[in-house]
Amino acid sequence: MKGFRYLDDTAILRYSEDKCIGCGNCELVCPHRIFKVENKKAQLLDQNSCMECGACAKNCPADAIYVNPDDGCGCATYIINSWISRFRGKAPSGCGC
Amino acid sequence: MPVVATTLSLRDIFGTIGARTGFTRNNYKITPGLYCAGHPTKNSPVLVTANYKLSFDTLRKELSHTDAWILVIDTRGINVWCAAGKGTFSEEEVAYQVQNAELDKIVSHRELILPQLSANGVAARNLKKLCGFRGRFGPILSSMLPEFLARGKADEKMKSITFTIKERAVLIPLEICGLWKQILAVCVLFFVLSGISPEIFSPQTALIRSVTVLAATFGAILTGTVATPLLLPWIPFRQFWLKGAVLGALTACFFLYQMVPVPLPEKISLFLWITGCSSYLAMNFTGSTPFTSLSGVGKEMRRGLPFQIVSTTLAIIFWIAGPFT
Numbered sequence: 001m002k003g004f005r006y007l008d009d010t011a012i013l014r015y016s017e018d019k020c021i022g023c024g025n026c027e028l029v030c031p032h033r034i035f036k037v038e039n040k041k042a043q044l045l046d047q048n049s050c051m052e053c054g055a056c057a058k059n060c061p062a063d064a065i066y067v068n069p070d071d072g073c074g075c076a077t078y079i080i081n082s083w084i085s086r087f088r089g090k091a092p093s094g095c096g097c
Numbered sequence: 098m099p100v101v102a103t104t105l106s107l108r109d110i111f112g113t114i115g116a117r118t119g120f121t122r123n124n125y126k127i128t129p130g131l132y133c134a135g136h137p138t139k140n141s142p143v144l145v146t147a148n149y150k151l152s153f154d155t156l157r158k159e160l161s162h163t164d165a166w167i168l169v170i171d172t173r174g175i176n177v178w179c180a181a182g183k184g185t186f187s188e189e190e191v192a193y194q195v196q197n198a199e200l201d202k203i204v205s206h207r208e209l210i211l212p213q214l215s216a217n218g219v220a221a222r223n224l225k226k227l228c229g230f231r232g233r234f235g236p237i238l239s240s241m242l243p244e245f246l247a248r249g250k251a252d253e254k255m256k257s258i259t260f261t262i263k264e265r266a267v268l269i270p271l272e273i274c275g276l277w278k279q280i281l282a283v284c285v286l287f288f289v290l291s292g293i294s295p296e297i298f299s300p301q302t303a304l305i306r307s308v309t310v311l312a313a314t315f316g317a318i319l320t321g322t323v324a325t326p327l328l329l330p331w332i333p334f335r336q337f338w339l340k341g342a343v344l345g346a347l348t349a350c351f352f353l354y355q356m357v358p359v360p361l362p363e364k365i366s367l368f369l370w371i372t373g374c375s376s377y378l379a380m381n382f383t384g385s386t387p388f389t390s391l392s393g394v395g396k397e398m399r400r401g402l403p404f405q406i407v408s409t410t411l412a413i414i415f416w417i418a419g420p421f422t
Contacts, residue, residue, distance in 0.1 A: 028234060031214065031257065052391050054182070055214075068390070079394060
């Protein structure tokens with residue numbers, strides 16, 4: 001994605017090349033184009049562009065990709081609410097978006 | 098079979114404005130099920146979308162020269178990408194709507210075209226097992242669908258997410274309109290704080306001083322919710338709370354330079370207030386972008402929130418101190 005970079009070394013994305021079967025699903029679905037299949041193995045080109053959407057992990061038939069499974073929508077309100085609810089020991093109330 | 102119009106009516110446009118400003122956003126849905134655009138046959142493509150009306154409108158207005166089936170699934174009125182993230186745009190829901198519409202009796206092929214941005218909710222490989230239809234991911238933007246259908250596959254451009262100035266600009270109304278409760282609270286709070294003076298409480302001083310704070314707040318809101326999204330790629334720093342703080346500090350300097358001279362504590366107060374507010378609002382914009390990770394937002398909030406809380410608290414202390422110096 002040209003012109004936009006977010007924080008380096010932060011997104012939780014783990015890829016195991018050993019498990020990869022080279023199907024190319026990750027390359028197909030990634031909106032930031034960070035996978036590319038070469039010689040029947042997916043290559044992780046740019047980990048720092050990952051936004052943890054989880055599309056690659058969801059569509060990997062070999063379970064070779066792990067992405068931060070938190071399903072919050074990534075807005076500040078949601079995170080504040082989840083912190084408050086953790087503090088109060090209740091389930092998060094969401095953020096209305 | 099409901100046939101959809103491929104042009105938007107005046108009512109649709111008002112509906113879009115309602116959804117974009119937040120007034121009708123949480124209840125802007127259409128009935129799930131099968132619809133058709135043009136004159137589709139048993140060989141025509143089946144396009145899957147969410148039942149948020151803005152998603153549906155965005156899709157159908159691109160189909161003026163295309164004969165296609167549109168399968169609307171129930172995402173509780175949430176757009177494709179967010180619904181997929183929340184798990185409502187799932188392979189189970191797609192399969193349920195396929196069976197409900199008896200799609201196998203309507204088309205002869207066995208393929209569904211899914212929006213690429215539903216991939217975080219739909220494991221396409223499971224669809225065949227669940228409903229007999231194969232799932233195939235199309236382009237990100239529905240505007241590229243006609244080209245995708247003509248070529249039969251998506252190229253790099255269709256598969257890459259963008260965040261153009263226009264795409265950022267349409268998000269601004271919701272950022273502002275969602276703030277009315279907070280603005281009201283700020284008005285009440287600062288009216289009370291502004292009146293505290295050596296003669297205990299002076300309504301006249303309260304009114305004059307709260308107008309100043311309101312003007313400053315207005316400046317902070319414009320900086321955090323309008324200037325930050327528009328200028329996003331050009332503002333230094335990657336963390337949004339810093340981007341907001343930098344622009345907020347600039348706005349504050351401009352504001353204080355333009356204003357009638359006020360005592361130093363009030364100057365400091367206004368500077369901290371505008372900077373802190375703008376930083377918070379900019380940080381909130383992370384939820385609307387297509388490139389910020391949840392881990393990243395959590396990380397920057399652990400730095401940004403303390404800054405915002407401290408600057409706001411100091412702003413309030415200096416504001417109360419103003420009339421006593």
